[in-house]
Amino acid sequence: MxxxxxxxxxxxxxxxxxxxxxxxxxxxxxxxxxxxxxxxQVDKNASSLRSKSSGTLALLFFEDPAPDDSLINPFFVSMLASITRACAQRGYDLLISFQQPANEDWQAGFEDSNKADGIILLGYGDYLDYRARLEFLIARGMHFVCWGAVRPDQPEVSVSCDNYRGGYAITRHLLERGARRIAFLGDASNHCPEFLERHRGYSEAIKASRLRVNARLQIDAISSEQSGFDATTVLLERKLQFDAICAASDLIAIGAMKALQAHGLRVPADVLVSGFDDIPLAGFVNPSLTTVQQDTKAAGAILVETLLKLIRNEPVESQIIPVSLMLRGSTQRA
Amino acid sequence: MxxxxxxxxxxxxxxxxxxxxxxxxxxxxxxxxxxxxxxxQVDKNASSLRSKSSGTLALLFFEDPAPDDSLINPFFVSMLASITRACAQRGYDLLISFQQPANEDWQAGFEDSNKADGIILLGYGDYLDYRARLEFLIARGMHFVCWGAVRPDQPEVSVSCDNYRGGYAITRHLLERGARRIAFLGDASNHCPEFLERHRGYSEAIKASRLRVNARLQIDAISSEQSGFDATTVLLERKLQFDAICAASDLIAIGAMKALQAHGLRVPADVLVSGFDDIPLAGFVNPSLTTVQQDTKAAGAILVETLLKLIRNEPVESQIIPVSLMLRGSTQRA
DNA sequence: CTGAAAGCGCTTACAG
DNA sequence: CTGAAAGCGCTTACAG
Known part of the structure; x- marks a missing residue:
């Protein structure tokens, strides 16, 4: 010095x-x-080495290594912006990394060998698939917080939007708009707890209207336009009667609208469509998409705050953030 | 150990x-x-401290601290994805940071005190404003590379798309579609060299058609929807004759289309509109937007590669990446 | 309020 | 091909 x-x-x-x-x-x-x-300028390497704390958080994205240069899920982008801001406000740097689910040495990327004090996990992937890895992280005493469903049985600390209430509210909205046979597009299994919660809300809303939930109207889909398109095609090919689509994400909904329109069906005249996330695109598609807005701004702040508490060994709890309905053209009949 | x-x-x-x-x-x-x-796992702090190299690059974004949670420029998101991928492929970690132009201690954020081996600078800001800061970085012997215009007089190493040819090609396309009075929306001064290059292409294309460039048809705008909307409103209020808008970015073009439509003008029937960037939104707006596609995939790889050469003290040169035209509905008359 | 000593966990010359 | 020694630039006890 x-x-x-x-x-x-x-x-x-x-x-x-x-x-x-x-x-x-x-x-x-x-x-x-x-x-x-x-x-x-203080040498951060020396300082981190000595003080055993790096002033850095790591953000790990998991997403299917979408072929080539395909776009990142826009929802994650909002989260990224919000997390970056939250880190900056608290004087932390942010290290980011996109992980391919196939990647074997997941934990190596995680551990980050003291480069980060804690980790934020973000991504739609097969939950069952990485649950074992989460347990590994817990066993090693790593500090991390996940974005995703908050469920009673999970070992990890998690922050999530209110998927259940969101699914319930949007389905109720479709019912109020006159829908009677609502298809649900999205994986509704333990592999994807977020979608599962949304589906649970969907089911409960239908039951609350004294209608029956038709399991054949649920088609698996991951959060991508292509997947939404494909799922809708399946729906149409099975010649099932439906008057609305409740998609588990906006990308799925956008793919669904394309498939419907390709089959000569009009949205919302023939079929109502709803999404989930409220990505920027939702306001621009035609018709504009009714959806459930996730409060990414609050989410980023809470994720960072929770992780910081974990790092300081303070008690933390999983948290659920309220959602709000964005009503737009795709459910608005003239 | x-x-x-x-x-x-x-x-x-x-x-x-x-x-x-x-x-x-x-x-x-x-x-x-x-x-x-x-x-x-090797302790990276100790390793970096001893070896004087961190295996990390920093990505610095500059953008107007858009009020609140407004979206990040979608073009930057594509760049981010591409840069992240390029870093990962080469075994480097990526530290990211959004800088507010107003921020006084810019360099502090930069220096990053040995946390990063080099820096990638990305952003639309007032170039003249930060040119002094770039010179400061150069004086300190920092390793960094900028995304932006490549101009003969600049001191920094830079990677850019071919703004000039892009501006030329898109304007030529508008002319071929019958436009005779093309407005240009975007700051065309030294404050924003990228737009200036695009404007130069625009001007040359018009001259090549033996038409005159009407300076009154150029309206300043920064890359945002609002700014495009406002610029178009100015254009309309001035009651200038124009049959096409050549926007310096997609966001400007989208704002312009909204303003035109709000004034009862149809795109492309009454006015042709073109953008620049080819952000994902461009294919979704109505009508879909004709634009100039920047090859973000190549850009990310070249930025990282160039920076790595700089770090290894190898000779480097600024580079210009070819662009391609994306023809869509906004310039396609029935 | 300030300083002398020790040491964080590696990698780099240097010697063999 | 391998090891003993030194040291990267800080921060942390500890002592005063």
Missing amino acids: IAHLAGVSQPTVSRALRGSPMVNETTRLRILKIARELNY | IAHLAGVSQPTVSRALRGSPMVNETTRLRILKIARELNY
Whole structure:
């Protein structure tokens, strides 16, 4: 540390730069002034090595390694923006990494060998598939928080939007608009707890209207336009009667609308369509998409805050964030 | 290093783990096996401190701190995805940070105190405004590369798409579609070299058709929907004759289309509209937007590759990446 | 409020 | 091909 030129010892400089209260005000100012003149920056590697804390969080995305340059799920982009902002506000840096589910040495990417103090996990993947890995992380005492469903039996700390209530509210809205046979597009199994919760809301809303849930109207789909398109095609080919589609995500809904239109069906005149997420695209498709808005801004802040508590060994709990309905053209009959 | 259990010294373990060729094959395998069993991970802080290299790149975004949670420029998202991928392929981690132009201690964020080996700069901001800062970085011998215009007089290493040819080609397309009075929406000054290059292409294309460039048809705008909307409103209020809009970015074009439609003008029947970037939204707006596609995939790879060369002190040059035209509904008259 | 000493966990010369 | 020694630049006890 060159700032010995201030006539003090190394530890004093270190303390002054970190704003320790045990440094004389005059001394501190003198040190700060010299540091600024010299454009001095603390070496974070040395500092992290010694203090066992890096001031960095890692964000890990899991998504199917969509062929080539295909777009990132727009919903994740909103989350990324919100998380970045939350980190910056708290003085943390953010390391990001996209993981391919196929990747064997998942944990290696995670561990990050002290490069990060904690990890935020984000992604739609097969939950059962990585549950074992989460348990591995827990066993190693890693600090991490997941975005996804909050379920009673899960070992990990998680933050999620209110998938159940969102599914319930949007289905209720479709029913109020006159739908009687609502198809649900999205995997509704333990492989994808988020969709499962949305589906549970969907089912309960239908039952609350004294209608029957027709299991044949549920078609698996992952969150992509293509998958939504395919699922809708299956629905049409099976010649099942339906007057509305409740899609488990906006991308699925957008693919569904394309498939419907390709088959000469009009939205919303012939079929009502709803999504989930409220990605920026939702307002631009034609017709604009009625959907459930997830509060990504709050989500990012809560994820970061929760992770920081975990790092400080403070007690934390999984949290559920309220959602709101965005009513648009796809469920609005003239 | 606990792996002394392998019966070798610390340096040998270190060498084995890094795949140094000067380790006996048998010894190496034994060490690797033990390391795997112990879930051993090299401490990157110690390693970076000693070797003076962090295996990390930093990505800095500059964008107007758009009010609240407004969306990130979708074009940057494509770049981010591509850069992340390029880093991962080369075994580098990526640190990301959004900078507010107003932020005084820009360089502090940059320096990153050995957390990163080099920096990628991305953003539309006032170029003149941060040119001084770039020079500061150069003076300090920092390794960095910018995304933006490549111009002869600039001190920094830069990678860019072919803004000039893109502007030329899209304008030529508008002319071929019958446009005679083409408005240009976008700041065409040194404050924004990328737009300036696009504008230069626009001007040359018009001149090549033996038409005159009407300076009154150029309206300043930054890359946002709102700005495009406002610029178009100005254009309409001035009651200038125009039959096409050449927007300097897709977001501007989308805002322009909204403004035109709000004034009862039809696209493309009354006015042709073109954008620049080919963000995912471009294919979804109504009518779909004719635009210039930037090859973000190549861009990310070249940015990272260039930065890595800079870090290795190899000679580098600024590079220009070819663009391609995406013809869609907004310039397609029935 | 300040300093001398120790040490975080690696990698780098250097020697063999 | 391998090891003993030194040291990267900080921060943390500990002592005063």
